[in-house]
Amino acid sequence: MNNFNRIAPVYDSLSRIVFGRRLQRAQALFLDQIPSVDASGTGASVLVLGGGTGEILTAIFARQPGCHVLFLEPSARMVSQATRRVLRLTGPVGITFRVGDEKTLRSDEQFDTIITPFVLDLFTNETLQTHFIPCLQKTLKPNGIWLATDFVNTPVWWQRVLLWAMIRFFRLTAGIETQQLVDWQQTLRNAGLTRHAQQHTVWGMVSAEVWSH
Ligand SMILES: C[S@@+](CC[C@H](N)C(=O)[O-])C[C@H]1O[C@@H](n2cnc3c(N)ncnc32)[C@H](O)[C@@H]1O
Numbered sequence: 001m002n003n004f005n006r007i008a009p010v011y012d013s014l015s016r017i018v019f020g021r022r023l024q025r026a027q028a029l030f031l032d033q034i035p036s037v038d039a040s041g042t043g044a045s046v047l048v049l050g051g052g053t054g055e056i057l058t059a060i061f062a063r064q065p066g067c068h069v070l071f072l073e074p075s076a077r078m079v080s081q082a083t084r085r086v087l088r089l090t091g092p093v094g095i096t097f098r099v100g101d102e103k104t105l106r107s108d109e110q111f112d113t114i115i116t117p118f119v120l121d122l123f124t125n126e127t128l129q130t131h132f133i134p135c136l137q138k139t140l141k142p143n144g145i146w147l148a149t150d151f152v153n154t155p156v157w158w159q160r161v162l163l164w165a166m167i168r169f170f171r172l173t174a175g176i177e178t179q180q181l182v183d184w185q186q187t188l189r190n191a192g193l194t195r196h197a198q199q200h201t202v203w204g205m206v207s208a209e210v211w212s213h
Contacts, residue, residue: 001074002122002176004052008077012053018162022202027117027149028059029199029208034067034113039143043067043094044112047139049102050074050119054082060115061093068094070109074101102135109139114146120184121150122176128184133191137213146193146211152200153181159205185209 004011015023035044043066048056051071060069073079076099083097098104114136123132140146151163163181170176185195188211197210 002170002174004075004174005077007173008053008075008081011078012055019202023118023206024055024059026201026206026208027056027115027147029149029201030147030197030210031056031059031063033145033147033197033210034060034064036064036066038112038141045110046070046113046115047072047105047109047111047136048115048117049136050116050122051082052078052117054078054085056115056117057082057086057093057095058089061089065091065093067113069096070111071095071097072100072102072104073097074099102132105135105139107138110141110144111139112141112144114140114144116146117149118151120148120187121181122170122178123182124178125182125187127177128182128187129190133187133193137191137193140213142213144212145196146188147209148184148188148211149206149208150184151181151205152185152207153183154205156204159203163205 034046038044046067046069048069048071051073071082079097079099086093086095120128193211195209195211199208201208
């Protein structure tokens with residue numbers, strides 16, 4: 001089990017040094033696809049899984065102020081930073097913070113939108129296939145959408161070096177499981193999901209995508 005507590009205090013600064021604000025912009029690309037209401041006419045339910053320090057929350061509520069967000073993140077220090085960030089938002093926002101991972105999702109928790117920003121690339125193909133993706137599929141409503149944003153393999157030599165270095169860094173500091181970037185898009189496809197939209201960004205190293213059942 002990985003643990004991002006140790007690097008939580010410096011995570012955003014490191015990300016800015018290497019990528020500027022590109023990773024934040026990438027994960028916000030398809031947020032306007034979050035529905036304004038669910039089938040019963042109340043605010044859409046959104047799961048943000050692995051949202052880190054919660055930078056994405058500001059972007060979500062700017063687009064869909066009426067939605068209800070479950071912010072589920074295993075690093076307690078990340079959650080505490082995200083909580084502080086939300087206190088700075090103006091106006092009431094519907095959000096529940098929970099320390100935990102996909103295994104802690106209850107069967108009665110169902111979402112109109114699931115967001116996994118830079119999370120799928122932490123795992124091996126086997127974990128994604130046998131555990132992580134099936135777990136999330138169970139909580140996605142029949143008409144729900146899954147917004148996945150993650151690094152992808154690239155032929156450009158310096159990007160390959162950077163990806164290799166990032167995986168080594170996160171293996172050392174946070175104990176992530178994978179040793180190489182997996183083809184998470186193929187794994188989502190193999191699980192029976194369908195991609196509706198895609199945009200390459202961050203010099204082609206990142207793909208932001210919209211998937212559904
Ligand atoms: C690379 S960071 C990305 C953080 C944030 N989404 C961002 O883009 O800045 C990966 C995040 O996923 C979280 N994480 C790790 N394993 C997880 C799991 N099984 N379920 C949900 N989140 C997980 C980590 O604690 C960490 O905050």
